[in-house]
Amino acid sequence: MIRKILLAAAFSAVSLVAVGQQVTLTGAGSTFAYPLYSKWAANFKQVNGNVQINYQGIGSGGGIRQVSTGTVDFGGTDGPMNDAQLADAKSKLHTDILHFPTALGAAVPIYNIPGVSGDLNFTQDALAGIFLGKITKWNDPYIQSANPKVKLPASNILVVHRSEGSGTTYMWADYLSKVSPEWKSKIGVGSAISWPVGIGGKGSEGVAGLVKQTANSIGYVELVYAVENHINYGNVRNSAGNFVKASLSSVSAAAAGAAKNMPDDFRVSITDAPGAQTYPIASFTWMLVPRSVPDKTKAAVLKQFLQWGITTGQNDCEPLTYAKLPREVVAKEEAAIKTLQY
């Protein structure tokens, strides 16, 4: 009897190995990219049926941490790794971590001013002033002058920001630090920062909820969130001096504008990018992969997945309200993928 069971066990083990060209890739990180990577994981199965991809949206910080220690095969982040983090990862993994942009997102200002409907225009100075706490009334000349047709009230502005560490906050702070030297020196750029004014809402729904319920408030949310929930949002003046409403195409334009000066490691901020129709508060979301992977089958699959994601996979972006990578960036990434030592 026991022999029979052993035999059966050995048999099933053999059969598992036989089917066993199954490769599992695990990834973790950015919650912003989670819907996209999940969709990719499902669609990639039609390209290579032996691959199972698991991506966990644990936050960009967690993604950087896990890919740096080799716990996962790839990471996802909304803010690029800094030099110290890259050096730290290299000492642990004995290989470089590379950044590959996979899609784009944007952050938009949302507000609730009783008696004001329609889109407000925000200049760089107005946004920086409001979020630094220097502009405190809605009828401040900095805001009023950009909106001559709107009658703004003399009410106090309440700033609402994200309470948790978030890629959206990273984008917002990155933009403000580019247009305001004071923000750059006093506050800085990060996914969680020390806010000079305002209250924190938990998640996009928390920020949107607080803005909706509090008169004379202003906050920021991801473009995806505003579009899907039919929340009205304001126009932001770009570096060319035009007021632009965020849309998938104006966000892609930001990436195209930045593509000419794209560094080889793709760690580039595209906030306040050049271009007449460019929306200025946008960012890539990156996939993080090690330059060399010891497991050859895994390496081949990872490379195939990455190549597929930046080409065919881009068709999944717009239905999920991500902006597509512009052609210039894809071409540059394809060249970079060839340098992977897989």
Next chain:
Amino acid sequence: MSFAERLRKGDEAAYLVTLISALTIVLITVLLAQHLWSNSVLARQKFGFHFLTSSTWDPLSGNFGALPFVYGTLLTSFISLLIAVPVGIGAAIFLSELAPRGISNALTFLVELLAAVPSVIFGLIGIFVLVPMLNVVIPPIAAHLSFLPIFGGSFFGVSYLTAGLVLSIMIVPFIVSISREVLMAVPTAQREAMMALGATKWDVTWRSVVPYARRGIIGSIFLALARALGETMAVTMVIGNVPEIHASLLSPGYTIAAVIANEFAEASEDLYLHALIEMALVLFVVTMIVNASARLLMLTAGIREIRE
């Protein structure tokens, strides 16, 4: 083997099994404390005791202090107890002593259902129902009471008070459910003896039944307090998440559990992560101190009663 002997053996087995269960709890607590201690080493070395007295929380410059969070945690828990204890005990007395059995059972079922609602639901109710209501109700009241520091400043809907209110709704079921059980467990003889002396129904309840069940009721309040101190999701959605200390209950604030939940996922610097883990250590210690002092309070109250 005689029957007595086997029984003795069974006793020993039971003793061992229960001992292991008890030790497991001790072990988990010790491991937890050890883990928090060793994973917060960077922050402890850099800030020392200054961590507890500093009000700065700046992840970018790597400056961390716990004071506003400790303050917010204690204040919101205190507000929630202030509301939940009278309501909870009142409801428990009604359900166990005064209400007809059918109504009591139905209401108890509802109360226990309330305890099973996930905290994020309370948070969402807080932000989408309670906050708009408070935005209408609070400002006129606060206008009359603004001479009191605890009602000063402007009100945005999210505040210590809002968080305390949401917490009180969350902890009331614990107090009601446990207090009702212990009140119902009071021996009938207690009630009959008091009635024989000619006491009214309320006299019997208030002077005989409630004092007899006092220990259990206080236990239920401890459990509720522990839940309030550690509650994360519901609080972070309605407190405003501002690391500042304000005397006014209408101001936004922050709690320890909320900041850990908010910032842990995105913390990529080692020092930042260690500071957040030290926050967990602080919460651990705060919970122990609050529980110990509450127990001490009970103990001294008990002694006084015996002397009387």
